[in-house]
Amino acid sequence: QSALTQPASVSGSPGQSITISCTGTSSDVGGYNYVSWYQQHPAKAPKLMIFDVSKRPSGVSNRFSGSKSGNTASLTISGLQAEDEADYYCSSYTSISTNVVFGGGTKLTVL
């Protein structure tokens, strides 16, 4: 069982916006602004898309945005494109001994 809860799958049509949620507790997502999001295409290494809840690394499209409310963080992808089809994982710092926790992952399908 993953420490952070994500929906197993989401889908959307090209041009639409989708949001992926990541629910934790006050010991991780709710207690710290250290939530990150990763994109993983099949047989590829994960790629950092968002860190510190809403910051984008250099080179990441501004179609990707992050936010947080209470114990739930969200990744929003606007103007959906076929290349966005991938698995997405959230992660957070946790004050509980694991230090780093990942979500179970969400498969994004672009219809």
Place this chain on the structure above:
Amino acid sequence: QLQLQESGPGLVKPSETLSLTCTVSGGSISSSSYYWGWIRQPPGKGLEWIGSIYYSGSTYYNPSLKSRVTISVDMSKNQISLKLSSVTAADTAVFYCARQLITYDFPRKQNAFDIWGQGTMVTVSS
């Protein structure tokens, strides 16, 4: 441009020790601004943090693996290493090394993994 490359045996026998090395190029592993971590992903499953190390040698391990994991750093070779003992089939996974950001507040905390290696598949089987 910083690059990370994992290396090691692709097949390990049950009960033996899995040993992997991550070679960092294009930058120094002795930077005070980063941790260096290992993450694994069983086939068809999600990511699991194994542990992280600071260049000083301070280590942080996932409690579920702590009794079997050792992560070390070799600054002369710009490498970090992972050893996982008493492996079983459940340890079969792609293993990634990654550079890890450190938070700016105090005490400093582990943050996102911003640069990843390509990963190496390790199968545990007799």
